[in-house]
Amino acid sequence: MDANNELALRFEGHRTHLKAVAYRMLGSLSEADDAVQEGWLRLSRTDTSDVENLGGWLTTVVGRVCLDMLRSRERREEPVGERLPDPIVAGDQPGDPEREAMLADSVGLAMLVVLDTLAPAERLAFVLHDMFAVPFEEIAPIVERAPSATRQLASRARRRVQGVTPVPDSDLSRQRKVVDAFLAAARGGDFQALVAVLDPSVVQRAAALGRLTVLRGAAAVAEQAMTFARVASGAHPVLINGAAGVVAATPDGRPFSLLAFTIVDERIVEMYAFVGPELVEEFAGQSWK
Numbered sequence: 001m002d003a004n005n006e007l008a009l010r011f012e013g014h015r016t017h018l019k020a021v022a023y024r025m026l027g028s029l030s031e032a033d034d035a036v037q038e039g040w041l042r043l044s045r046t047d048t049s050d051v052e053n054l055g056g057w058l059t060t061v062v063g064r065v066c067l068d069m070l071r072s073r074e075r076r077e078e079p080v081g082e083r084l085p086d087p088i089v090a091g092d093q094p095g096d097p098e099r100e101a102m103l104a105d106s107v108g109l110a111m112l113v114v115l116d117t118l119a120p121a122e123r124l125a126f127v128l129h130d131m132f133a134v135p136f137e138e139i140a141p142i143v144e145r146a147p148s149a150t151r152q153l154a155s156r157a158r159r160r161v162q163g164v165t166p167v168p169d170s171d172l173s174r175q176r177k178v179v180d181a182f183l184a185a186a187r188g189g190d191f192q193a194l195v196a197v198l199d200p201s202v203v204q205r206a207a208a209l210g211r212l213t214v215l216r217g218a219a220a221v222a223e224q225a226m227t228f229a230r231v232a233s234g235a236h237p238v239l240i241n242g243a244a245g246v247v248a249a250t251p252d253g254r255p256f257s258l259l260a261f262t263i264v265d266e267r268i269v270e271m272y273a274f275v276g277p278e279l280v281e282e283f284a285g286q287s288w289k
Helices: 003-012 015-026 029-044 054-075 097-104 109-115 120-131 136-143 147-164 172-188 191-197 218-231 277-284
Strands: 198-208 211-216 234-240 243-249 255-264 267-275
Touching (some): 003 029, 015 120, 029 054, 054 136, 172 218, 191 198
Parallel strands (some): 198 267
Antiparallel strands (some): 198 211
């Protein structure tokens, strides 16, 4: 085996981890792929004979690429909170191995929504240190700060994340019961039953036709849910970022929307809707059938 093939094989051994890093940094699966590919290009152009920890080296390289991509978003003046993170969707049957690995190592959409509100350097410091245990001494050169200042970046990000990110119920079967109760109430047009399964301060974010709309409060979300139920007749259970979710289909069997939930104390505190056949096919593929 020549040196290039050996290097490629070593890189492939780190690909899933690198994509997990990039996904947390960017909240976009396609951009995460781009960042990982750029990591490979930089590796292929670099003499790494003196690199003892290739995985660590690649992690910092991909982190730097992601930081540049986040700063590019800022320069384009993309409004914060105007998009939903890409969901990672899987069905009950084994599917794409990389998708399955990403799902097993994923974070919730609620966390990604909060990460999107952080400044690029804060997000990098928090993701690399708190989620992947990269030492501040290795993060500091990426953000061009001293280790002590980098520690402060992560600490500031941590306070923001802990202050607004709900801690969801971890029992998948309990999550599914709440989702099933929500769907049954929506199909039956039972407004009170819907309100009962929703947290009073529930927030629903819906991505459709390139726009993001936000509803707040149990009454507004319940009303929207009953309208949705009249359009979608079938709901297929899926996993979305490791939590209970559904793909809803129209009477003719076309995928209509993808619904993700954050459930705390057996109530829905956050909902995420990706509406439109193209979005559902892009994110869910065949996993919902």
